[in-house]
Amino acid sequence: MALAENVSQVDEGLKSELQKSGVFTTTLESLYNWGRRSSIWPLQFGLACCAIEMIATACARYDIDRFGAGLFRPSPRQADLMIVAGTVTKKMTPQVVRLYNQMPEPKYCITMGACSIAGGPFIDGYNVLRGIDRFIPVDVHLPGCPPRPEALLHGLMKLQEKIDSQKIEKTEWYQKGLKREFLIPEFGPNGLMPPYNPEIFTPKQTRKITTGK
Amino acid sequence: MKSLTEIQTDLNQKFPGIAVTIDGTSLVILKENWIKVATFLKTEPEHAFDYLSSVTGTDYKEYLEVAYHLYSVSKQHGPLAIKVRTDMEKSIVPSVTPLWRSAEFQEREAYDLLGIYFEGHPDLRRILMWEGFQYHPLRKDYVQDDQDRPVEQF
Numbered sequence: 001m002a003l004a005e006n007v008s009q010v011d012e013g014l015k016s017e018l019q020k021s022g023v024f025t026t027t028l029e030s031l032y033n034w035g036r037r038s039s040i041w042p043l044q045f046g047l048a049c050c051a052i053e054m055i056a057t058a059c060a061r062y063d064i065d066r067f068g069a070g071l072f073r074p075s076p077r078q079a080d081l082m083i084v085a086g087t088v089t090k091k092m093t094p095q096v097v098r099l100y101n102q103m104p105e106p107k108y109c110i111t112m113g114a115c116s117i118a119g120g121p122f123i124d125g126y127n128v129l130r131g132i133d134r135f136i137p138v139d140v141h142l143p144g145c146p147p148r149p150e151a152l153l154h155g156l157m158k159l160q161e162k163i164d165s166q167k168i169e170k171t172e173w174y175q176k177g178l179k180r181e182f183l184i185p186e187f188g189p190n191g192l193m194p195p196y197n198p199e200i201f202t203p204k205q206t207r208k209i210t211t212g213k
Numbered sequence: 214m215k216s217l218t219e220i221q222t223d224l225n226q227k228f229p230g231i232a233v234t235i236d237g238t239s240l241v242i243l244k245e246n247w248i249k250v251a252t253f254l255k256t257e258p259e260h261a262f263d264y265l266s267s268v269t270g271t272d273y274k275e276y277l278e279v280a281y282h283l284y285s286v287s288k289q290h291g292p293l294a295i296k297v298r299t300d301m302e303k304s305i306v307p308s309v310t311p312l313w314r315s316a317e318f319q320e321r322e323a324y325d326l327l328g329i330y331f332e333g334h335p336d337l338r339r340i341l342m343w344e345g346f347q348y349h350p351l352r353k354d355y356v357q358d359d360q361d362r363p364v365e366q367f
Binding site: 124191 | 341342344345346348350351357360
């Protein structure tokens with residue numbers, strides 16, 4: 001992922017002259033992205049054991065606040081980032097999608113741990129959703145069971161790189177007529193209805209598991 | 214606590230012809246006799262099983278089984294394991310919730326996940342799956358409809 005290039009039209013000689021008198025030149029985009037990536041406010045919610053590692057990341061030893069993402073917000077209206085930390089059960093899925101819909105643009109999503117990526121050890125369970133990317137778009141997939149705090153910090157840095165690479169004039173949340181409401185599933189007689197959002201997810205081919213026979 | 218064979222003898226003397234058998238470390242009781250045996254085990258001062266710690270359902274494909282673990286807090290003994298079996302289609306077992314309140318939620322769970330109907334339960338509703346869910350997911354023949362793995366591989 002390429003960072004947004006910090007190319008300016010200002011002559012290099014003039015630039016260094018200006019710097020001597022305390023004037024720095026940059027592009028608006030770099031400044032804007034620097035501001036956005038340095039104050040990502042995550043949504044404060046956890047679903048299972050990965051949330052414990054997320055809490056550890058927020059504590060003094062790892063201190064996610066060094067990256068500007070330490071202000072966990074209790075309301076989706078103030079949050080920029082959803083860290084889906086833990087097993088997403090089918091019963092919890094509508095609430096998770098609804099929270100994501102309620103977050104203001106621009107919004108990002110990190111799936112933390114094997115369960116929220118693909119169901120993890122519960123992939124054949126009757127009650128676990130096989131990955132939250134069936135319903136909401138995911139920016140960073142963060143494997144582990146659970147991922148260590150360093151891994152969450154690494155995922156956050158990857159997300160910062162992604163934010164840095166976005167262009168203001170091309171980002172979709174500044175386009176006209178943006179409608180990013182994701183479908184909220186309903187409880188059906190045998191599982192969720194529909195089982196995935198066909199607009200953002202295509203299921204892979206049926207898994208073949210070979211046994212020892 | 215008396216040994217398992219002593220309790221079996223006690224029950225056979227008290228209720229002749231109820232055919233209590235021993236399976237491993239537990240008593241197997243026919244479901245028709247279960248309520249009177251449970252009342253006897255709870256009220257008889259010698260046994261005084263006043264605490265029911267667990268109710269568990271199991272699917273053995275040929276039949277369904279409910280396992281109970283009884284303790285006595287007043288006499289400081291236990292556990293006594295009891296198994297009650299029922300068939301797959303008409304899976305009805307008498308409820309012991311009127312005797313031990315702790316059975317209420319666990320019987321609801323066994324009903325929800327295995328489809329065992331507890332006759333006499335005051336409030337037999339699903340407890341884990343949502344209302345409107347039509348199957349019993351811990352039964353061996355349950356198939357998810359959004360499964361992405363061939364059924365024959367289970």
